[in-house]
Amino acid sequence: MKLYTYDPAPNPKRLGMFMAYKGIDIETVQVDMMTQEQLGEAYLEVNPLGTVPALVLDDGTTLTEVIGCCNYLESLYPEKPLMGSTDLERAQVISWDHLLFVSVFMAVAEIFRNGNPNFAGRALPGALGIEQIPALVERGQRRLEAGWRTVDKRLGEADFLAGDNFSLADIDLMILAEFAGWAAKSPVPEDCANILDWMPRAKASFEGS
Numbered sequence: 358m359k360l361y362t363y364d365p366a367p368n369p370k371r372l373g374m375f376m377a378y379k380g381i382d383i384e385t386v387q388v389d390m391m392t393q394e395q396l397g398e399a400y401l402e403v404n405p406l407g408t409v410p411a412l413v414l415d416d417g418t419t420l421t422e423v424i425g426c427c428n429y430l431e432s433l434y435p436e437k438p439l440m441g442s443t444d445l446e447r448a449q450v451i452s453w454d455h456l457l458f459v460s461v462f463m464a465v466a467e468i469f470r471n472g473n474p475n476f477a478g479r480a481l482p483g484a485l486g487i488e489q490i491p492a493l494v495e496r497g498q499r500r501l502e503a504g505w506r507t508v509d510k511r512l513g514e515a516d517f518l519a520g521d522n523f524s525l526a527d528i529d530l531m532i533l534a535e536f537a538g539w540a541a542k543s544p545v546p547e548d549c550a551n552i553l554d555w556m557p558r559a560k561a562s563f564e565g566s
């Protein structure tokens with residue numbers, strides 16, 4: 358297997374932290390997003406979408422979605438589960454992770470990529486060449502505000518997003534809490550006490566791994 362990634366970017370970080378927690382070591386190539394290497398001819402041959410990460414399997418199959426990479430690696434390396442230990446737990450992890458992706462990650466991305474002149478003509482990740490829509494900044498802010506409340510309510514009911522155990526969904530929330538702060542200037546709101554309480558619990562679970 359070979360992993361193409363760019364460590365500092367949020368989606369690569371999701372996979373990187375998942376692998377670090379489980380102690381998975383894969384041959385890795387850094388694709389420098391600062392010089393837009395992800396849009397260069399050589400990388401587009403690996404992943405025509407022009408996004409990172411991409412996991413190329415030994416039979417030549419390329420997985421381009423973090424959730425797919427994690428699912429695959431979880432099956433290969435079941436020790437220290439991050440996607441549940443039963444069918445229902447796995448479904449809970451994927452459900453919360455997807456909800457987080459749609460309601461928080463995409464909201465931050467909407468704000469970041471439609472309001473920042475550096476992304477003119479590149480409002481969506483990868484090789485699509487989509488123009489910015491400035492009105493999406495405000496929509497993203499409203500979407501993010503609602504997303505934080507949904508997550509906060511959930512963490513008032515359970516120790517971790519998917520239930521009793523630390524999972525991929527918590528890793529993604531850790532990354533998002535940081536990403537929202539610098540990219541959307543919208544850190545976790547101060548009145549989201551359940552998320553703020555969860556933060557040291559999640560950090561300790563990750564570091565105690």
Ligand SMILES: N[C@@H](CCC(=O)N[C@@H](CS)C(=O)NCC(=O)O)C(=O)O
Nearest residue numbers: 366367368408409421422423482483
């Ligand atoms: N659909 C992919 C998203 C991957 C993605 O959007 N990656 C970003 C980095 S965080 C990227 O490659 N951006 C390329 C660009 O901005 O041109 C997944 O779920 O893993």
